[in-house]
Amino acid sequence: MTATRPLQPWTAPTASDPVSASLRLPGSKSMTNRALVLSALATGPSTLSRPLRARDTELMAAALRAMGAHVSIADDDRWLVRPHRLFGPAQVDVGLAGTIMRFVPPVAGLADGQVTLDGDPQARTRPLGPLIEALRSLGVRVDTPASGSLPLVVLGAGRVTGGEVVIDASASSQLVSGLLLAAPRFDRGLVVRHVGPPVPSAPHLRMTVQMLRAAGAAVDDSTPDVWAVEPGPLTGRGWEIEPDLSGAVPFFAAALVTGGEVTLRGWPARGSAQPVERLRSLLQQMGATVTLTTEGLTVRGTGPVKGLQADLSDVSELTPALTALAMLADSPSVFTGISHIRGHETDRLAALVREFTGLGADIAELADGLEIRPRPLHGGVFRTYHDHRMAHAAAVAGLVVPGVELDDVSCTSKTMPEFPALWSALVTGKS
Numbered sequence: 387m388t389a390t391r392p393l394q395p396w397t398a399p400t401a402s403d404p405v406s407a408s409l410r411l412p413g414s415k416s417m418t419n420r421a422l423v424l425s426a427l428a429t430g431p432s433t434l435s436r437p438l439r440a441r442d443t444e445l446m447a448a449a450l451r452a453m454g455a456h457v458s459i460a461d462d463d464r465w466l467v468r469p470h471r472l473f474g475p476a477q478v479d480v481g482l483a484g485t486i487m488r489f490v491p492p493v494a495g496l497a498d499g500q501v502t503l504d505g506d507p508q509a510r511t512r513p514l515g516p517l518i519e520a521l522r523s524l525g526v527r528v529d530t531p532a533s534g535s536l537p538l539v540v541l542g543a544g545r546v547t548g549g550e551v552v553i554d555a556s557a558s559s560q561l562v563s564g565l566l567l568a569a570p571r572f573d574r575g576l577v578v579r580h581v582g583p584p585v586p587s588a589p590h591l592r593m594t595v596q597m598l599r600a601a602g603a604a605v606d607d608s609t610p611d612v613w614a615v616e617p618g619p620l621t622g623r624g625w626e627i628e629p630d631l632s633g634a635v636p637f638f639a640a641a642l643v644t645g646g647e648v649t650l651r652g653w654p655a656r657g658s659a660q661p662v663e664r665l666r667s668l669l670q671q672m673g674a675t676v677t678l679t680t681e682g683l684t685v686r687g688t689g690p691v692k693g694l695q696a697d698l699s700d701v702s703e704l705t706p707a708l709t710a711l712a713m714l715a716d717s718p719s720v721f722t723g724i725s726h727i728r729g730h731e732t733d734r735l736a737a738l739v740r741e742f743t744g745l746g747a748d749i750a751e752l753a754d755g756l757e758i759r760p761r762p763l764h765g766g767v768f769r770t771y772h773d774h775r776m777a778h779a780a781a782v783a784g785l786v787v788p789g790v791e792l793d794d795v796s797c798t799s800k801t802m803p804e805f806p807a808l809w810s811a812l813v814t815g816k817s
């Protein structure tokens with residue numbers, strides 16, 4: 387729906403020295419967009435401190451505003467949300483954001499009137515059908531094309547009865563998160579039961595439950611694959627948005643491949659909503675040391691990068707950056723549990739294989755993952771397919787492979803518009 391951005395070709399800078407940086411990175415996309423939704427559904431005003439300002443979050447703010455919420459994002463460090471009765475007609479541009487296309491339709495069901503959602507061409511191919519079916523089974527009227535995806539029209543009745551719903555959420559955890567975030571406002575609350583192959587991204591589901599509880603909702607997630615949300619008010623509150631751990635991973639990868647050191651400042655001393663222990667373990671297995679001090683979260687490269695055999699289903703959005711690391715390792719890697727990332731911003735398994743093969747890599751697609759046997763790479767064109775994390779992967783490889791030419795780096799605006807500048811500063815030692 388939004389005008390297409392002009393492509394921005396970019397040559398990934400090569401590092402001649404180990405990187406050494408202490409960075410303050412933008413806020414978490416996942417936390418910012420959950421906080422915006424919960425705030426719009428609350429009984430009183432909320433603030434978001436240090437939110438992420440990027441395409442995904444600005445479009446979420448616009449979506450909620452289009453449905454009647456008062457959302458002010460003028461101040462970079464403090465966004466304000468004043469809830470208001472939700473109503474249509476409203477037009478929502480989801481861009482390429484999974485969080486908008488999966489979190490907004492249940493909210494639209496609560497609005498009084500028609501809400502139309504559409505997005506980038508690639509958004510129309512991302513899995514949405516199970517959520518639409520779930521909403522229909524709850525009595526929400528949703529019109530879609532025969533493909534069962536975007537563009538869709540939610541004919542909100544101003545209320546949703548709620549009850550119980552069965553869904554196959556193996557294509558994306560966001561199909562469950564979207565239902566849960568709006569569920570306290572359903573007349574009877576909601577029980578979501580997943581039936582099918584495993585739901586990926588468990589830490590994101592835990593984040594959904596944690597943030598719902600922080601907003602005053604009663605949620606029972608004690609039975610695997612079942613989530614029960616009581617009906618009740620959500621309270622307005624002050625949300626402290628943590629720095630984005632997934633966005634930090636390419637910077638940490640830079641520490642590994644150059645034998646340098648990167649500190650992510652402003653990391654919560656304890657109690658993060660993001661899977662930091664899991665990341666720590668993965669990076670340590672690849673040869674890093676990871677320490678948490680009062681300054682922040684520090685990753686150091688200690689020698690050669692080591693290959694990794696890992697099921698990445700819980701942290702699948704890290705696959706592109708970890709694949710770049712694996713390319714530069716001293717032994718093979720196998721990543722499994724990530725068949726669903728074929729439905730991310732692009733088919734990431736196919737895209738990673740195609741583009742790294744073009745740089746000379748030995749990389750093969752598995753039924754549910756990737757196999758990488760490191761060998762010397764060479765420069766060349768690397769297509770990013772509108773996918774911010776493809777750009778991150780190319781940037782990591784480019785640190786040690788001269789001449790990695792991205793066809794477009796503007797896709798990083800999805801979650802970190804400042805990525806090219808921050809990356810160049812990291813490499814030139816000016817961060």
Ligand SMILES: O=C(O)C1=C[C@@H](OP(=O)(O)O)[C@@H](O)[C@H](O)C1
Pocket residue numbers: 415416417484485557558559560563586587590702703
């Ligand atoms: O809920 C969220 O904020 C997210 C959930 C995950 O989606 P999938 O379960 O589709 O992988 C993750 O990959 C995405 O980047 C963000």
Ligand SMILES: C=C(OP(=O)(O)O)C(=O)O
Pocket residue numbers: 482483484485703730731775801
């Ligand atoms: C899968 C991702 O995004 P989305 O929230 O659009 O699903 C991602 O950021 O890696």
